[in-house]
Amino acid sequence: MLSLERRANPSQFWLWFTPVLAVILTMVAGGLLFALLGSNPFTVIRTIFWDPLAGTNASYFRAQLFIKAAPLILIAVGLAMGFRAGIWNIGAEGQYIMGAIIGASVGLAFFPTENRLIFPLMVAAGAFGGWAWAMIPAILKTKFNTNEILVSLMLVYVAQAILAKASFSFLRNPDGMGFPGSRNFSTYPAARNLDLIERSGFHWGAVAALGVAVAAYVLLTRHGIGFRIRLAGQAPRAARFHGVSPTRLVIFCLGFAGALAGLAGIFEASGPSGQITENFATGYGFTAIIVAFLGRLNPLGIIFAGLLMALTYVGGSLAESRLNLPAASIQVFQGMLLFFLLGVDMLTNYRIRYGAARVKGAGA
Secondary structure: OEEEEEOOOOOHHHHHHHHHHHHHHHHHHHHHHHHHOOOOHHHHHHHHHOHHHHOOOHHHHHHHHHHHHHHHHHHHHHHHHHHHOOOOOOOHHHHHHHHHHHHHHHHHHOOOOOOOOHHHHHHHHHHHHHHHHHHHHHHHHHHHOOOHHHHHHHHHHHHHHHHHHHHHOOOOOOOOOOOOOOOOHHHOHHHOOOEOOOOOOOEHHHHHHHHHHHHHHHHHHHOHHHHHHHHHHHOHHHHHHOOOOHHHHHHHHHHHHHHHHHHHHHHHHOOOOOOOOOOOOOOHHHHHHHHHHHOOOOHHHHHHHHHHHHHHHHHHHHHHHHHOOOHHHHHHHHHHHHHHHHHHHHHHOEEEEEOOOOOOOOOO
16 A cells, blocks of 8 residues: 655755656656657657757757747746745736737837837836736735735736737737738847847847846845745745735735746747737746746756756647647647646655555655
């Protein structure tokens, strides 16, 4: 008979090995899925995880890794700060959308003016847009004790409705012959998020993602705010005795996450995406939740987790085109990663015993 025995202290070994185990289990289960779909599982797994790095046209696909990873890392770092404090922002997708809309609106308001200050102004506006959208659940949480999970999630659908309105109405390109969507930023150099190294995929969004991840790590480990965040998440009662203000913490964590999601939105709109369209939202805000947990809510771990998840995006697209796999199968494959991560994460706090649970003990 199998039983679970709670550990006296979380296992540091399993804390860092569970993401690796989750990836291995995802490959195994994903391989079975692809086999049921009539594809060679080894070929599919190789196409997803190896070909973008060392296969044909690998330089192009490596550039795509930075493009896909940058928004995931930015959003996931913001979410991780809140998750560590027990504040569950599930609406980063909406904050991402609103940051893109507001940032793009500011840039397009100056069209066709050429001024080097336009792009920084767009970035600031994008961060403000995401922050302002996150303040809605923050204020409702602190003033009326609403559930931030439900409010932030419902606001995603409101943001999507505003995105559709922007594409068909107030941001629609007047020279676009009636087609929905804003002007393409490739025709507006002053507002374009260009690659810092040509064809590398390393644009200002990637720089921001790396810089924010390092800054967030320092904040969590070397600053009083980080101490209060960790204390609130690990010992809420002790945090209250220590004088940690729940109101300030909610406003800071939700605002910080919203601002980073907004940054991701405007960097994407002015760079890889190139314009605001009805289909601009690609699910980065939801995928970043997987990235945050895969990186163990550690900003530096999130960098590697973001690159891994970006690899599944790039490799998944490659598998779709080369092996004729349905797009839904790749989405299921990505979802498996979170499923297995949450499943095996219990090994951090529990050990599996044969027979009845014994006295609590520490260790791996």
